[in-house]
Amino acid sequence: MPPPAPAPAAVRIVGRGRAGGALAGALTAVGWDVEVVPGRDATTADGVDLVVLAVPDDAVAxxxxxVGPGSAVVAHLSGSRGLDVLGPHARPASIHPLVALPTAALGAERLRAGAWFAVAGDAIAGRVVRALGGRAVEVPDEHRAAYHAAACIASNHLVALLGQVERVAAPIGVPLEAYLDLARATVDNVAALGPAAALTGPAARGDTATLDRHRAALDPAERAAYEALVHEARRLAGRV
Structure with a gap:
């Protein structure tokens, strides 16, 4: 049987953006006592177990x-910042959800759907993750920037890539939706086989004639991104 959920705690979330709203909704749904402080209004680390700073990375410090002194843990949600930005507080922590949060409502659902979280610092970070039914991975300060870069590649860069798919396909009358099942199946292949074994296509098999036809067909504005990813595909296939 799974371990019992940790006892609910009292949390004060500073910030009403998508991340703060998503965490507030998710923790409220699992029975935690949540107070939301609008914007960056002054507060203290007293009267609750945890203060979460749900503000942009550059504003965390x-x-x-x-935040006035108190006995509560003070945590941030930043993926790229370490614990040093919480320097004034004796019990720092970080809790970064490895989840895309396009809206607070959808984010709250995703945070309770077995999400991964990067944690560091005080043990209450892991307690939050367990309460949400998530999976925690410890990421120390010296690796936070690399961890967050990988997260941006996995999410933001993927969205940008699909934006290129849409641009290239639209003039020939093929909708983006026609390619999304291909993209979903490819992600499933990576999950099942790993990136190298899941790779298919002309770059992987060394079909330079097909790659040349692609280059000739592409708008010049699309070629730089295409060339960069052909190089990465050849690198993954061991052809570089």
């Missing part, structure tokens, strides 16, 4: 410095 400033907001942390403005």
């Amino acid at each position: 400033e907001v942390a410095a403005a």
Whole structure:
């Protein structure tokens, strides 16, 4: 049987953006006592178990410095920042959901759907993850930037890539939807086989004639991105 959920705690979330709203909704749904402080209004680390700074990465240090002292853990949701930005507080933590949060409502659902979280610092970070039914991975300060870069590649860069698919296909009358099942199946293949074994296509098999036809067909504005990813595909296939 799975371990019992940790006892609910009292949480104060500073910030009403998508991340803060998503976490507030998710923790409220599992029975935690959640208070949301609008914007970056001044607050203290008293009267709750955990204060979460749900503010942009570059604002974490400033907001942390403005939080009055107290016994609560003070945590941030930043993927790229370490614990050092919470320097004024004796019990720092970080809890970064490895989840796309396009809206607070959808984000709250995703945070409770077995999501991965990068955690560091005080043990309450892991307690939050367990309460949400998630999976935690410890990422120390010196690896936070690389961890977050990989997250951006997996999510933001994938969206940008599909934007290129849409641009290339639209003039020939093929909708983006026609390619999405291909993309989903490819991600499933990576999950089942790993990236190298899942790779198919002309770059993987060394079909330079087909690659040349692609180059000739592409708008010049699309070629740089195409060439960069052909190189990465050849690298993954061991052809570079």
